[in-house]
Amino acid sequence: MSWNDFHQRQSAIATVLGNARQNPDQALDLVPAPFTDTTELLRALQYKWTQQLTGRIDVALAETDDAADGDRIQAVTEAWRRTAEANPALRDLLDRHQANPVLRHDAAREHRMLALATGLAEPAEPDAEIARVGKAFLQLIRATPTESRKSCLLSLR
Template sequence: MGWTDFYRRRDALDAVLDAAAGDPAAPLTFDRELFATEDELLAALHYRWMQQLTGRLGVALEDAAGDRVETVTATWRALAAEQPVLRAVLDEHLTATDAVEREQRLLALTAGLADLTEPSDEIARVGAAFLALVRNAPQPRVRHRRLAKSA
């Protein structure tokens, strides 16, 4: 793929997300010259999500001194908040088990909840449970201290 194709695909993905912003559950409209099927489109959207997620997880874990579970949770939630349409489209339309399980395994392994020596399906099961908690657990309230007035 040359740069021209790369930019055409990037722009086409952006157009899909722009169109889906009003209703991410609606049928997706996309350029069939660039993506032959909806599954191919969803694979490209999921790739975009995973690129951003893995990059952010790497940075967050490098900078974190605390709990890996908390770091992974905060990172996933922050990306989902920054990319709500992308996340919503994937949640509504992505049914490819291998893609979903890839994300689940990434989260389980990165959070330290599973080990590479475990069976892949077990790692995905742990990741699915973890992701359900990440999505549904109440987020802690942040307390702000008042700053003392400077004299």
């Protein structure tokens, strides 16, 4: 891939994410060049998410390993939440298309990464079990309110 190709792809992704902020239901109706179809575009969007998430998890774990009272589960949880907060249109778009077969394999890979990064699973365990643990962990992340959401909920009472 040339630099020109890279920049075209990044520009197209930015356009799609801009469209997703405006009209999430129709964000993938038009697939911008250089992408040829929705499958290729979804893979690029998932790759962007994975890059962002992996980077934040790596930093969080490095900081946790340096701390005397480091908590890997908390570090990964906060890394996932910060990634989602920094990329709301991207996360929403991927969530809207999570049933697409193209994203299933990538979701399982993310689940395995989360389970291993938290230490909730070991690399020697079967991939399916690691993915199951990571999926359950992600469901807990999404179901548990953050401090800011807790504050909002309490102020509504």
